[in-house]
Amino acid sequence: MRLFEAIIAANHRAIAGDTTAGLKPFEFAANLPIVALSCIDVRLGPLLPEVLGVPESDFIWLRNAGNIITGPLSSTMRSMALACAIKGGKEIAIIGHTDCQVGKTGALELLERFRALGVERHRLPDNLPEFFGTFSSDRQNVIHAADIARNSPLISPRIPVHGLMVDIVTGKLEWLVNGYETAPSVASKWNEVIHSAGQTVDALKSLADFQIGEMKFPETKIGEHIMGAGEWMAEKLHAAQIPTAAQPAAPPKPPHPEPPHLTAAPKTGLPPQLRARFKVRLK
Numbered sequence: 001m002r003l004f005e006a007i008i009a010a011n012h013r014a015i016a017g018d019t020t021a022g023l024k025p026f027e028f029a030a031n032l033p034i035v036a037l038s039c040i041d042v043r044l045g046p047l048l049p050e051v052l053g054v055p056e057s058d059f060i061w062l063r064n065a066g067n068i069i070t071g072p073l074s075s076t077m078r079s080m081a082l083a084c085a086i087k088g089g090k091e092i093a094i095i096g097h098t099d100c101q102v103g104k105t106g107a108l109e110l111l112e113r114f115r116a117l118g119v120e121r122h123r124l125p126d127n128l129p130e131f132f133g134t135f136s137s138d139r140q141n142v143i144h145a146a147d148i149a150r151n152s153p154l155i156s157p158r159i160p161v162h163g164l165m166v167d168i169v170t171g172k173l174e175w176l177v178n179g180y181e182t183a184p185s186v187a188s189k190w191n192e193v194i195h196s197a198g199q200t201v202d203a204l205k206s207l208a209d210f211q212i213g214e215m216k217f218p219e220t221k222i223g224e225h226i227m228g229a230g231e232w233m234a235e236k237l238h239a240a241q242i243p244t245a246a247q248p249a250a251p252p253k254p255p256h257p258e259p260p261h262l263t264a265a266p267k268t269g270l271p272p273q274l275r276a277r278f279k280v281r282l283k
């Protein structure tokens with residue numbers, strides 16, 4: 001039995017009245033700690049660790065309003081990635097809850113709430129639901145977030161990404177997305193970033209900030225960045241011998257020794273203008 005199978009089984013036994021039901025964390029030491037994303041709803045504070053049965057020391061808890069993930073490279077995704085890379089998180093769970101006010105608060109009501117706080121309409125983005133990532137279905141929100149996390153380039157394919165709902169009254173868990181069954185679509189990781197026109201610039205700026213490995217993106221021609229990043233990732237995938245949908249039968253290439261040259265600078269050295277300036281010195 002795997003970790004979340006045991007968590008769900010113990011939770012359902014406890015809900016059914018079995019007072020002996022509980023997770024035995026020592027049996028799952030290799031699968032702990034877990035990384036959980038939940039809503040900020042204060043009712044979850046005492047409830048969530050209890051219903052999961054995971055000890056506090058093995059529970060890396062990220063929270064935001066509505067357990068929303070806005071994109072594969074978003075701030076929340078970066079924290080999740082670091083929770084795995086730095087703090088050793090072994091499995092990820094996006095955990096929604098019933099009676100979530102983030103889902104229940106419509107755009108007009110949200111505007112009213114902001115106005116009551118002195119935040120006028122003109123200070124807010126046009127499309128509030130899109131900006132805040134608010135949702136109308138708690139369950140769809142969890143499924144969507146799990147899908148984004150699963151296909152984020154920042155998350156290892158080895159990390160299962162689960163989606164759960166918790167009943168805020170009874171504490172019963174519902175397993176919406178079984179992370180042991182959802183294989184990551186490796187090719188989609190970068191396609192999602194590269195082909196999403198609206199997100200590309202932000203995504204690449206995010207990458208520039210994040211500096212994956214030694215790679216840095218200079219602030220010049222965006223088109224070159226897109227191709228450079230895509231080709232670079234394709235080579236990385238080949239080097240790791242991970243098949244992609246786009247190139248299923250291609251033989252693996254040798255590892256690329258260094259990040260791509262993303263500007264028009266000649267590979268042999270300095271850009272032309274600098275080469276001219278240092279011409280004498282170079283000779």
Ligand SMILES: [Zn+2]
Pocket residue numbers: 039040041065066067097099100101102
């Ligand atoms: Zn909530």
